[in-house]
Amino acid sequence: MSKPSPNPRYVLLRYLSGALLFRVVFCSCVLVSLLEILALLEQTTPILQRHLGILGIFNYACMRLPFLLSGALPLSTLIGALLMLTQMTLASEIAILRAAGLSTLGLYKYLVPATLLIGLAGIVLDDQVTPRSEQALAAWWNRTDPTPEDGHSFWFHEGSSLTHIGHVADGGNILGTVDVYMRDANRMLNKTLHAQTAHYTGAHGWTLYNVEGLDVDLRDQKVDRLEHQADMPWHTTLAPRDFIRLSSGNAPLSTATIIGMLRGQLASDSSPGFLRAGLIERFLRPASLLVLLLIAMPVIYIPPRTGTRSWLPVWCLGAGLLFIVVQGLLRAMGNAGLLPPPVATVPTLIIFTLGALTVLLRNETR
Template sequence: MTSQSIARGPRHVLLRYLSVSLISRAAMCCGILIALMEILALLEQMTPILRRHLGLAGVLTYMALHLPAMMQTALPLSVLIGMLLMLTQMTVNSEVAILRASGLSPVGFLRLLIPATLAIGLFGIVLEDQITPRTELALASWWNRSDPHPEDGHAFWFHVPRGQASTCGMAATSPAPTASELAHIGYVTHAGHDAYEIDLYDRDASGRLLRTLHADHAHHSEQGWTLHDIRCISVSFASLDATADDDTSPEARWINPFGPTDMLRLSLDSSPLSSNLILKALHGRAATNLTPGYLRATLFERFLRPLSLIVMLLLAMSVIYIPPRTGLRSWLPVWCLGAGLLFIIVQGMFRAMGNAGLLPAPVATVPGLIIFTLAAGTALLRNEDK
């Protein structure tokens, strides 16, 4: 057996020990935060659940479907607190001093913690990109189906893609190729299969209004959307007047490429989107009420999640320099926690400017990572020189 294999064995043991310690503490902190968030959410939603006579099953359904979204929210802070707990405990118990005496540098110690941090970050990407959008949509569908007063729901607007606009007074089998349609929906029921108080505004290529259509009800079936109880008004720019069409049928087909799932998603104040759906929305193939700047910033932030956790690891690494005699009386873990919270706040501020379109998506996500990486690296180098 060579000296390299002898050295590699203890290093693998140490890597496994540090990874399990970090992941277990992060999971514990995440569980505590989720429990607190679930309690607060149930305090707000318990009355509507009981009014709908959903009982204990409704409470458990709400908790289960809302769990991934809460986990996604709690994950960054739980990882930061878990890192601080682990590193502080190892420093106070002289484990860090023993490792450094055996020749392990702070850079080597950091390198051993990065795999577990990246694994948590990749789990966060999968959670945010694949699990949360599905569970939140399932929660919205369940909540909409059990709503006794759907007429109090959220009204919304969206664009029907160009070339798909329906024609007033006919079955829309030959839509005008240059038209675009703006739609307003009052509320949806039956998980998006029925829409009420529909107002459609057909416009030409220059944006001028051609006709308006109001339908009391639209139902989605295997053949698509069907409008019921239609009233239509055409606009003539030649005579500058608006006339009601007498030949409008009580029913007409609505050529709308968006199905019940899209309608349900649009009826929500905010709905998590998968990366595939974000790309489709940016290219006009999916319905969304979010701005392109918001979508791009969301995509950048999602895939930079592992790097943001590594920045938090760098911010927490300073606790390994707690003086041995100070122990738990040191304020260094508190300062590191404050630095991590400041990082989250700054990232949120940059993200808000990206959502508002004031900053491009890369500028709204990357600078915060660079600034705090440099700050954490400077703090580590200064502590190492002391």
């Protein structure tokens, strides 16, 4: 008995998905390689000054890789789609598919599964891989820093308390100049603590050294100086890795960490708007890639006689770059609190989707 022939639809789906995935992976490798080279040109001298050698350069490149890949994914998807569709158009494959009855919408539907797969991979990368790699990189960089006291200071809030840290050393196990401002249930200051250093031991937790403080009663306008203590336990839920994260500024965060910050269960140095915008943008990653794919679709209308002389791929590339820039600009405004998180993330998708659909419909009616 002869084997049944495969469904032509699945054959076409596998062919288009494989072609798109191959080109996106190829573009990602090229872009990430360029970004790695630029990053190493900047960081090789500090790495060698710390006597970390070739192994240190290799460690830095490996731990930085997920962050660079996450940033290059949208542009890789855009360029990969443009390359695939342009090559298919110039090779008359699009004309053959159209003659077989495949519409532009049908072609887009065949490319959606691969694009969604790339988007889901981006979500996993942003949510699980990048936060861990950046955490490991920040801890390694801090641990090998010969002058950690020159690091920047930072503030964070934990529950009702505000804390200022002068610097972080030894991969987060040592803190310099710790100032804790404790507040009551009414958010009124009632106690302050100032310590020269804080050390972490796994068995006993955090210990503050050379501690001075004030007992404050704002209602009665009284301030009493607390007795100096050579050392005292510091009851905080933060571990050394948390201080590394806080000292890194806007470090990548997992979804669980963001939700914990929004609920007040984890210490945070970011505004709620910044956290909500990051959460919304992360789960809209597949939608963003679908918009970039839609922006690349007009290249299938390149006239056969024009060939590689057509400016259509350039215009599509420019439109995709504009989408990425506008999306980043609105996100920055959302981070600064100038726009609500939904307004900073969703309108860009809608505007560019409508614009791309307008271009496609205009070409269809010609």
